[in-house]
Amino acid sequence: MSSDTLAPPATAEHPVSTGLRHGDTFRLMAATSSAMIGMGLVMILSASSVEAFKTYGSSFLFFRKQLVGAAMGLVALLGLSRFDYRRLRKLARPLFWLTLAGLVAALIPGIGVAGGGSSRWLTFGPVTVQPSELAKLALILVSAHVIERKGGFVGDIRELCIPVIPMTALACLLMVAQPDLGTTIITVGAVLTVLYLAGARMRHLGALVSLGSLAAAGLILTQGYQRARFTSYLHPWADPLKGGYQIIQGQIALGSGGWFGVGLGASRQKWSYVPNAHTDFIFAIIGEELGLIGTLLVLAAFGFFCYLGIRIAREAPDRFGFLVAGGITAWIGLQAVINIGAVTGMLPITGVPLPMVSFGGTSLVLTMAAIGILLSIARNGRRG
Amino acid sequence: MNRQIRIIGLIALVMFGVAFVNLNWVQLVNAQHLANNPANVRVILKEYAIARGPILSGDEKTVALSVKTPTETLKYLRTYPEGPTFAHVSGYYSYVYGRAQLEATYNSWLTGQGGGLTMQQLSDQLLGGTQQGNTVVTTINDQLQKAAAQALGTHKGAVVALDPTTGDVLAMVSSPSYDPTTISGHDPNADAAAWKALQADPGKPMLNRAASQTYPPGSTFKVITAAAALQNGLGVNTSYPPTGQFLPAQTNMPIKNFGNEVCGGDMTQALTQSCNVYFARLATQLPPGALAKTARDFGFGEAPPLDISDVPSRLPTDADLKSPAFVAQSAIGQYNVAATPLQMALVAAGIANQGKIMTPRLVKEVRDPQGNVIKSKPPSLWKTAVPPEVAATLTTLMEGVVDSGTGTAAQIPGVKVAGKTGTAQNATGQAPHAWFISFAPADAPKIAVAVLVENGGNLGSEATGGRLSAPIAQQVMVADRQVRGW
Numbered sequence: 001m002s003s004d005t006l007a008p009p010a011t012a013e014h015p016v017s018t019g020l021r022h023g024d025t026f027r028l029m030a031a032t033s034s035a036m037i038g039m040g041l042v043m044i045l046s047a048s049s050v051e052a053f054k055t056y057g058s059s060f061l062f063f064r065k066q067l068v069g070a071a072m073g074l075v076a077l078l079g080l081s082r083f084d085y086r087r088l089r090k091l092a093r094p095l096f097w098l099t100l101a102g103l104v105a106a107l108i109p110g111i112g113v114a115g116g117g118s119s120r121w122l123t124f125g126p127v128t129v130q131p132s133e134l135a136k137l138a139l140i141l142v143s144a145h146v147i148e149r150k151g152g153f154v155g156d157i158r159e160l161c162i163p164v165i166p167m168t169a170l171a172c173l174l175m176v177a178q179p180d181l182g183t184t185i186i187t188v189g190a191v192l193t194v195l196y197l198a199g200a201r202m203r204h205l206g207a208l209v210s211l212g213s214l215a216a217a218g219l220i221l222t223q224g225y226q227r228a229r230f231t232s233y234l235h236p237w238a239d240p241l242k243g244g245y246q247i248i249q250g251q252i253a254l255g256s257g258g259w260f261g262v263g264l265g266a267s268r269q270k271w272s273y274v275p276n277a278h279t280d281f282i283f284a285i286i287g288e289e290l291g292l293i294g295t296l297l298v299l300a301a302f303g304f305f306c307y308l309g310i311r312i313a314r315e316a317p318d319r320f321g322f323l324v325a326g327g328i329t330a331w332i333g334l335q336a337v338i339n340i341g342a343v344t345g346m347l348p349i350t351g352v353p354l355p356m357v358s359f360g361g362t363s364l365v366l367t368m369a370a371i372g373i374l375l376s377i378a379r380n381g382r383r384g
Numbered sequence: 385m386n387r388q389i390r391i392i393g394l395i396a397l398v399m400f401g402v403a404f405v406n407l408n409w410v411q412l413v414n415a416q417h418l419a420n421n422p423a424n425v426r427v428i429l430k431e432y433a434i435a436r437g438p439i440l441s442g443d444e445k446t447v448a449l450s451v452k453t454p455t456e457t458l459k460y461l462r463t464y465p466e467g468p469t470f471a472h473v474s475g476y477y478s479y480v481y482g483r484a485q486l487e488a489t490y491n492s493w494l495t496g497q498g499g500g501l502t503m504q505q506l507s508d509q510l511l512g513g514t515q516q517g518n519t520v521v522t523t524i525n526d527q528l529q530k531a532a533a534q535a536l537g538t539h540k541g542a543v544v545a546l547d548p549t550t551g552d553v554l555a556m557v558s559s560p561s562y563d564p565t566t567i568s569g570h571d572p573n574a575d576a577a578a579w580k581a582l583q584a585d586p587g588k589p590m591l592n593r594a595a596s597q598t599y600p601p602g603s604t605f606k607v608i609t610a611a612a613a614l615q616n617g618l619g620v621n622t623s624y625p626p627t628g629q630f631l632p633a634q635t636n637m638p639i640k641n642f643g644n645e646v647c648g649g650d651m652t653q654a655l656t657q658s659c660n661v662y663f664a665r666l667a668t669q670l671p672p673g674a675l676a677k678t679a680r681d682f683g684f685g686e687a688p689p690l691d692i693s694d695v696p697s698r699l700p701t702d703a704d705l706k707s708p709a710f711v712a713q714s715a716i717g718q719y720n721v722a723a724t725p726l727q728m729a730l731v732a733a734g735i736a737n738q739g740k741i742m743t744p745r746l747v748k749e750v751r752d753p754q755g756n757v758i759k760s761k762p763p764s765l766w767k768t769a770v771p772p773e774v775a776a777t778l779t780t781l782m783e784g785v786v787d788s789g790t791g792t793a794a795q796i797p798g799v800k801v802a803g804k805t806g807t808a809q810n811a812t813g814q815a816p817h818a819w820f821i822s823f824a825p826a827d828a829p830k831i832a833v834a835v836l837v838e839n840g841g842n843l844g845s846e847a848t849g850g851r852l853s854a855p856i857a858q859q860v861m862v863a864d865r866q867v868r869g870w
Contacts, residue, residue, distance in 0.1 A: 193392060196388055196391075196392070197388050197389065197392065199388070251410055251414070254407075254410045254411050255410060255411060255414055257411055258411065258412065259411075259412070287407075287410075287411055291411070292407065292408065292411045292412060295407050295411065296404070296407065299400060299403055299404055299407065302400065303396070303397075303400045306393075306396045306400070307393075310389055310392065310393050310396070313389055314386065314389055326389065326392060329392075329396075330392065333396050333399070333400075334399075337399045337400065337403055340403050340407070341403060341406075344403070344406045344407055344409075344410050345406075345410065346402070346403070346406045
């Protein structure tokens with residue numbers, strides 16, 4: 001199975017039913033991801049230069065940090081794309097326990113690092129990691145692994161409930177405590193996709209979703225922070241300088257971009273008007289500088305990414321690969337939609353980064369690792 | 385397995401489709417709305433890049449001006465060199481809280497957009513030079529404004545001084561006041577802190593007591609009752625025997641005199657002594673609606689046309705005038721009657737100007753940056769309140785008040801002063817409001833002044849308009865005599 005090149009094995013070089021050559025899925029996935037990561041780097045340089053200069057005296061600080069992240073991500077991506085993904089099954093459980101440990105540690109004052117009203121981070125010397133980012137990948141892997149061991153089918157409610165649901169619930173509880181509602185929703189979405197692909201009944205999943213929504217609604221109503229975010233989502237103009245500020249400034253950035261944008265680097269809104277311009281709200285700066293053309297290209301790239309991810313799942317040689325590819329695709333697609341939805345005012349702000357594009361080392365490294373796994377599945381894929 | 389993946393694909397397609405539509409909406413359809421939105425900092429930045437024009441007093445003192453800052457983003461900072469003295473007239477120009485008073489009404493002139501651009505402004509705009517705003521010149525006399533503020537001192541209240549012949553607002557003071565500079569800065573947090581402190585202040589320093597707050601006018605309203613009587617066949621010789629109280633029909637609540645005194649006689653004696661029972665009884669003799677009509681003729685019931693915000697003064701309602709008890713109370717400026725100090729100044733000014741009330745004028749003219757007058761506002765008539773002969777009679781009556789009545793504290797040696805005191809009851813247990821309305825010289829009026837001190841100032845319940853407010857009005861008139869030389 002091992003190969004010294006990134007290219008898929010020659011045996012896969014046959015036309016498939018959809019007209020795409022089998023190896024094309026691999027290549028297109030690699031190309032799409034590289035293009036988006038590259039674009040992300042450019043946009044981070046543009047969007048963060050003001051903030052970086054103001055805070056640290058160097059316009060390149062965030063860019064350089066992200067470059068390090070991208071380099072580490074590239075190692076993970078290349079490594080995992082050559083690594084036989086089936087061997088990840090052995091790693092699934094340890095990875096899950098590691099995630100839980102990280103999530104617990106992040107909550108402990110003195111060990112976890114707080115920022116922006118939430119304690120999400122762990123510091124190891126110069127490196128800061130976000131365990132909730134790892135949770136998404138770990139839960140996808142462990143769910144797929146457990147289901148596969150059960151024979152790959154969870155049509156029965158008991159099979160469904162033990163142990164995937166409690167494991168997910170435990171991790172989610174810890175993430176909600178941070179609080180990180182956005183990542184929780186994405187994790188739940190990805191696990192649900194895995195369960196659905198494994199044949200779980202719609203009504204079972206529906207019941208789970210209702211239960212989860214109820215819990216989320218309870219959370220929004222009882223926690224001032226979440227409620228304030230939800231209220232400002234519904235009525236951003238009620239308090240344009242506080243709660244609604246980010247939503248409104250993000251939309252102003254998008255609106256002033258028009259068709260073709262104000263030009264790369266020419267954003268006015270990044271001059272301290274849009275908070276988190278280089279992280280969660282980078283899409284707003286893309287809209288301002290590159291216009292509708294730019295944002296639609298990004299949207300199309302994510303759409304294409306999902307299409308390729310689904311193809312990889314369909315062509316996966318085994319059930320584990322099928323479930324993992326489906327889960328990863330759901331994760332990245334959902335995260336992209338939730339981020340873009342928040343910036344355009346369609347969804348409430350939950351503070352999740354735009355995959356591959358936003359600033360954030362842990363997020364980038366893990367997203368690239370996930371893409372590596374997708375590539376590995378694609379490389380071993382059977383013909384459609 | 386393929387069915388599931390197809391459904392997942394479909395869900396993804398729908399999600400991206402919705403995002404696609406929404407993106408087009410925000411970036412294209414909604415773009416114009418977003419561009420012009422006040423929360424759009426670029427709109428604000430554009431405005432702060434303009435050298436906003438100054439606001440001047442009538443005697444060319446700078447009340448508000450914009451100074452260049454070293455920052456690139458907010459190029460000009462608004463400051464108010466006179467501090468709290470002009471706050472209620474100039475208003476503020478805040479990054480966070482917007483604009484108020486003249487800063488709001490004359491905004492387009494001050495930014496240089498109103499009334500068409502001059503060639504200079506047009507070329508500045510086209511060639512990217514600094515856009516220069518126009519100058520707004522008020523009618524307020526800086527020295528008089530300061531004299532009025534000083535005369536009012538630490539009392540809670542207001543002073544309004546008008547030129548009866550032109551309607552010019554010579555002074556408009558409301559106390560306590562605030563410094564608009566504190567909320568017009570460029571640090572939103574500092575502005576917000578100052579704003580919150582002002583809002584929380586129980587003295588309501590941002591309230592313009594001169595024009596935006598009504599108070600029961602008390603005995604100053606007797607001037608209007610007298611005007612109504614004089615126009616309805618009840619002359620100055622109308623006499624009632626002196627009594628301590630008057631019980632109108634259909635009630636058991638008698639009208640009493642101040643300090644339970646006994647008074648009566650003719651109208652001259654009654655006004656001089658501010659006799660409650662006399663005017664209460666006089667009003668019950670009037671045809672239905674006559675009192676309300678006269679009050680309306682003086683401007684009650686509508687907000688005087690003013691360049692800053694003001695409120696209408698309250699007339700006795702038709703229902704009030706059906707009951708003799710309420711007619712009697714309205715006649716002495718109680719019950720449902722309420723007036724702003726500005727309205728009572730307009731009453732005095734109207735009587736001084738032979739019954740004609742001039743439109744209160746706060747802004748004299750607007751000048752372009754080169755000093756050319758690009759907009760001017762000539763004096764205009766607002767209302768004909770009473771015929772000249774009624775005005776003359778009222779003037780004589782009011783001169784009696786200052787000569788030998790409750791308003792002697794307003795006397796100025798060598799000048800005939802006409803006036804009327806008022807001590808208005810309000811909420812039970814609270815000291816009355818002290819009023820004084822006046823004009824001078826009575827034979828050739830130059831200035832009309834209304835003074836209100838809320839809740840008797842520091843004299844408490846012993847306060848009367850004559851003891852507390854008349855001296856304040858007198859000081860303002862004396863100051864005007866020196867400043868404008870009459």
